[in-house]
Structure formats: C-alpha cells, structure tokens
Amino acid sequence: LPDHFKDLKKDNHSRRGLLALVSQRRSLLDYLKRKDDARYQTLIEKLGLRR
Structure with missing residues (x-):
C-alpha cells in the first residue's frame, strides 16, 4: 500500500479509508489492553506489531 500512495498522491479517498481502519x-x-493484558501481549506478538 505505501507504493500505491507514492504513485497516486491525490488518492485521498483510499488514504482516508486506510486511516480509518x-x-x-x-x-x-x-x-483489549485494558480488559486482558496477557491476551493483548500475545496478539501483538502474533501480529508482529510494535506497540
């Protein structure tokens, strides 16, 4: 997706949709972090997100 936005700088509709997601x-x-921290940590590791 970053390549898409580099090529199409005026595609604000798609950019807004991505930001909403x-x-x-x-x-x-x-x-999830407020309700169940252990499950949150497992999910972060599984998805490979840095938070």
Whole structure:
C-alpha cells in the first residue's frame, strides 16, 4: 500500500479509508489492553506489531 500512495498522491479517498481502519484497530487494541493484558501481549506478538 505505501507504493500505491507514492504513485497516486491525490488518492485521498483510499488514504482516508486506510486511516480509518488503522484507527479502528488501535481502538480495539486499546480496549483489549485494558480488559486482558496477557491476551493483548500475545496478539501483538502474533501480529508482529510494535506497540
């Protein structure tokens, strides 16, 4: 996807959709961290996210 945005700098519709998905993922991960930290840590490692 980064290549897509480099090639098509004016594709703000797709960029906004991607930012919405990232924001939703962050919100869900924050919720999971508050409710079940051990499960959150397992998920972060499994997905390979740096948080």
